[in-house]
Amino acid sequence: MSQVGWIFDENRCIGCRACYAACKSENRTPLRTDWRKVVERQKGAYPHPKREFISLACNHCDEPACLKACPVSAITKRSANGVVLIDQAKCTGCRYCSLACPYGAPKIDTDTNLVSKCTMCVHRLDVGLQPACATACLTGALQFVADFTGETGTDIPEGFASPALTRPNVDFVLMP
Numbered sequence: 001m002s003q004v005g006w007i008f009d010e011n012r013c014i015g016c017r018a019c020y021a022a023c024k025s026e027n028r029t030p031l032r033t034d035w036r037k038v039v040e041r042q043k044g045a046y047p048h049p050k051r052e053f054i055s056l057a058c059n060h061c062d063e064p065a066c067l068k069a070c071p072v073s074a075i076t077k078r079s080a081n082g083v084v085l086i087d088q089a090k091c092t093g094c095r096y097c098s099l100a101c102p103y104g105a106p107k108i109d110t111d112t113n114l115v116s117k118c119t120m121c122v123h124r125l126d127v128g129l130q131p132a133c134a135t136a137c138l139t140g141a142l143q144f145v146a147d148f149t150g151e152t153g154t155d156i157p158e159g160f161a162s163p164a165l166t167r168p169n170v171d172f173v174l175m176p
Contacts, residue, residue: 002080002081002082002146002147003062003082003147003148003149003169004060004081004083004125004144004145004146004147004148005059005144005148005169005170005171006059006134006142006143006145006148006169006170006171007142007143007145007170007171008054008055008141008142008171008172008173009140009141009143009172009173010052010053010054010141010157010172010173011141011174011175012139012140012141013038013053013054013055013139013142014138014139014141015038015051015053016138018136018137018138019036019055019133019134019136019137019142020034020036020037020038020133021136022132022133022135022136023035023036023057023132023133026124026132026133027121027132029109029116030109030111032110033108033109033110033116035057035058035105035107035116035117035118036055036056036057036133037055037056037057038053038055038056039055039056039157040053052157052174055133055141056103057105057118057133058084058103058105058106058117058118058120059103059166059168059169060077060083060084060118060120060168060169061084061167061169062082062166062167062169063166064084064101065097065100065102065165066086066097066098066100066101066105066106066117067084067097069099069100069101070096070097071092071096072091073090074086074087074088074092075087075097081125081146082148083119083120083122083125084117085119085122086114086116086117088112088114091114091115093108093112093113093115094115097115098115101166102161102165103160103161103166103168105117148169150169150170155171155173155174156172156174160172
């Protein structure tokens with residue numbers, strides 16, 4: 001089974017939020033339901049403070065906590081590429097998946113009151129395209145990897161849950 005994933009290079013991210021806007025536009029998520037977010041924070045101290053931006057979404061984990069927590073089996077992991085999906089016809093909106101995910105990926109859909117999350121633009125992947133967020137990234141800071149084999153855990157952002165929990169398919173390149 002191949003596995004899709006992300007590489008995020010913080011050194012290249014300028015905080016433009018093109019990835020966020022592309023996700024909203026492509027997936028037509030409700031105003032208050034964000035599948036991708038850009039975290040902005042200060043790092044370092046005077047006289048050399050730095051601003052950092054980190055683009056985050058579902059990591060389509062090898063061992064998704066959301067899948068294990070779903071009491072109605074609405075969450076599946078595609079064997080063809082490892083994309084983790086929520087079947088809206090089965091979801092009851094109980095939010096157990098949201099509570100279980102250490103990365104906060106599953107969100108309540110404010111229009112349907114069901115849980116939704118990043119699908120890695122599976123509709124685009126199925127026709128040979130990359131996710132909208134990755135193609136919109138102006139600097140190449142966010143990259144889609146079709147056959148992800150990264151070793152997550154060597155470089156993770158402050159506050160990011162331990163990769164040992166779910167084996168997320170994302171590699172970070174962080175500022176020194």
